[in-house]
Amino acid sequence: MSLTAAVFVALVLVASALGFTAARRNGGDLRALDEWALGGRRFGTLLSWFLLGGDLYTAYTFVALPALVYGVGALGFFAVPYATIAYPIVFLLLARFWSVAHERGYMTAGDFVRGRYGSRSLEIAIAATGVLAALPYIALQIVGMKAVLAQLGGIFSFGGGAMPLAIAFALLAAYTYIGGLRAPATIAVFKDILIYITIAAAVVIIPHALGGWKSIFAAAGNALASPTHPLPLLVAPQMQFAYATLALGSAFSLFLYPHAITSLLSARSADVVRRNAALLPLYSILLGVIALLGFAALAAGIHAPPNEIVPILFARYFPPWFAGLADATIVIGALVPASIMALGAANLFLRNVVAPLSGRAPSREAGTTKWLTLAFCALSLVLVLSVNVKFAIYFQLLGGAWVLQTAPAIFFGLGGRSLPARALLAGWFAGMLAATSFALMDGFAPNVALHVGSFTLIGFIAIYAVAINLGVALLAALLLRDRTPQREIA
Amino acid sequence: MARRAWYWLLALPFIALLDVPIYNRIDPRWDGIPFFYWYQLAWVVLTAALLGIVYLATRERAR
Numbered sequence: 001m002s003l004t005a006a007v008f009v010a011l012v013l014v015a016s017a018l019g020f021t022a023a024r025r026n027g028g029d030l031r032a033l034d035e036w037a038l039g040g041r042r043f044g045t046l047l048s049w050f051l052l053g054g055d056l057y058t059a060y061t062f063v064a065l066p067a068l069v070y071g072v073g074a075l076g077f078f079a080v081p082y083a084t085i086a087y088p089i090v091f092l093l094l095a096r097f098w099s100v101a102h103e104r105g106y107m108t109a110g111d112f113v114r115g116r117y118g119s120r121s122l123e124i125a126i127a128a129t130g131v132l133a134a135l136p137y138i139a140l141q142i143v144g145m146k147a148v149l150a151q152l153g154g155i156f157s158f159g160g161g162a163m164p165l166a167i168a169f170a171l172l173a174a175y176t177y178i179g180g181l182r183a184p185a186t187i188a189v190f191k192d193i194l195i196y197i198t199i200a201a202a203v204v205i206i207p208h209a210l211g212g213w214k215s216i217f218a219a220a221g222n223a224l225a226s227p228t229h230p231l232p233l234l235v236a237p238q239m240q241f242a243y244a245t246l247a248l249g250s251a252f253s254l255f256l257y258p259h260a261i262t263s264l265l266s267a268r269s270a271d272v273v274r275r276n277a278a279l280l281p282l283y284s285i286l287l288g289v290i291a292l293l294g295f296a297a298l299a300a301g302i303h304a305p306p307n308e309i310v311p312i313l314f315a316r317y318f319p320p321w322f323a324g325l326a327d328a329t330i331v332i333g334a335l336v337p338a339s340i341m342a343l344g345a346a347n348l349f350l351r352n353v354v355a356p357l358s359g360r361a362p363s364r365e366a367g368t369t370k371w372l373t374l375a376f377c378a379l380s381l382v383l384v385l386s387v388n389v390k391f392a393i394y395f396q397l398l399g400g401a402w403v404l405q406t407a408p409a410i411f412f413g414l415g416g417r418s419l420p421a422r423a424l425l426a427g428w429f430a431g432m433l434a435a436t437s438f439a440l441m442d443g444f445a446p447n448v449a450l451h452v453g454s455f456t457l458i459g460f461i462a463i464y465a466v467a468i469n470l471g472v473a474l475l476a477a478l479l480l481r482d483r484t485p486q487r488e489i490a
Numbered sequence: 491m492a493r494r495a496w497y498w499l500l501a502l503p504f505i506a507l508l509d510v511p512i513y514n515r516i517d518p519r520w521d522g523i524p525f526f527y528w529y530q531l532a533w534v535v536l537t538a539a540l541l542g543i544v545y546l547a548t549r550e551r552a553r
Contacts, residue, residue: 278545
């Protein structure tokens with residue numbers, strides 16, 4: 001085994017060991033769902049910061065973002081404004097969501113909708129959307145791991161990397177089953193330290209080796225320039241609206257994903273959430289630096305599948321032992337969010353889809369949720385090993401557009417007055433239909449051109465779909481008001 | 491100042507980052523990095539600072 005591979009294996013094992021011992025720390029009865037799935041809602045500012053950071057800035061981010069910049073140039077940088085404006089939204093809206101959820105004992109977005117609107121159909125709609133959006137997200141974490149394994153080669157890429165992936169996922173499923181949210185929270189601390197070390201090294205070593213940022217940008221600009229897009233270091237004028245709507249739509253949907261809500265609700269107080277809104281942008285700086293590695297790969301003249309450029313950069317410019325550390329960072333960076341995603345989706349599915357359909361009250365015990373978490377891990381692994389990676393990426397993009405359709409019910413529900421449940425349900429249905437048809441119509445491109453007379457506006461499909469969603473919901477609310485006697489929705 | 495008034499500070503990142511034409515340019519560069527990139531990275535830091543200010547100004551109880 002090479003030095004790179006040895007360091008890689010050792011660090012992944014350390015992370016797994018941390019996951020397995022997490023259950024024993026901090027006390028708490030892990031048979032209770034609150035303890036298992038939300039860590040007893042006791043996480044302070046620092047642990048929440050690591051957990052949310054580990055949850056939102058995932059392996060897929062670290063692989064796909066440079067890949068996007070490598071492929072399309074400036075447009076791929078939209079992740080930076082997205083990961084910036086998300087935090088005022090957390091500060092203003094999600095801290096309030098935390099308070100309501102804490103007061104009423106809600107564990108999921110579905111619980112919130114049931115409590116707020118008293119509508120089980122709206123609850124099922126919102127919860128099913130979250131579960132559907134989470135599955136391809138877990139699958140993409142595995143795509144990130146695959147890219148690293150391919151670069152490591154040898155036994156690691158044997159059979160398309162199926163064997164090592166299955167082992168990594170068995171470890172992940174086991175420690176999540178045992179420790180619940182405490183397992184990824186503990187590993188997240190280790191993972192984030194590795195990430196900061198790796199990125200700090202990358203930002204010093206790689207630009208230095210390539211003659212500084214000035215020559216990286218010059219070389220990348222030349223490599224990407226084409227007759228249709230002569231200035232690839234900037235956003236083409238007709239794509240500026242798409243850039244802004246991609247950032248805005250992604251920012252609003254970020255915290256509607258089940259895994260984000262799970263991490264959010266494990267915070268000790270609303271104050272912890274607000275403080276984190278101010279501290280989490282630190283990761284967004286890393287995100288920007290990582291995105292720029294896409295240009296570094298162009299300047300280095302790397303020709304490879306876009307998803308593999310980051311591991312290739314590591315292998316080319318880092319000493320072997322450090323490349324092993326950097327590769328382990330990406331794989332551990334996949335295991336942490338995948339664990340939270342499987343856990344959040346399982347909890348949401350059982351409480352807000354299965355329980356209302358079977359007419360039973362959701363359980364206070366963790367038993368069934370633990371088993372379903374294992375099932376979701378297995379399902380995502382099968383998804384990645386059996387279907388095309390491109391399909392997983394398309395599905396994830398569509399999932400992002402879908403999850404934004406739950407925004408009206410949740411964000412309006414935070415205020416004193418909201419729309420009636422039936423109006424929100426009609427809007428949700430219209431939005432889901434619109435998002436799906438936009439995606440199918442345009443071969444799963446994230447943006448769609450809207451033609452109004454001779455005027456064309458290219459924008460993010462999620463934003464167009466949510467506009468339709470809001471329009472239908474408001475119209476339905478007006479119609480319902482005329483038909484039913486005036487009733488205050490409290 | 492009333493608590494609500496402070497919240498308006500948080501509108502600034504939205505304006506600064508969603509109005510793409512204001513920063514979609516190469517010059518002035520900073521250490522070789524085009525304006526488009528360092529402007530957006532600078533707003534990450536500014537947004538964190540604004541959130542910190544609003545947090546301290548609107549914090550309940552404390553002191």
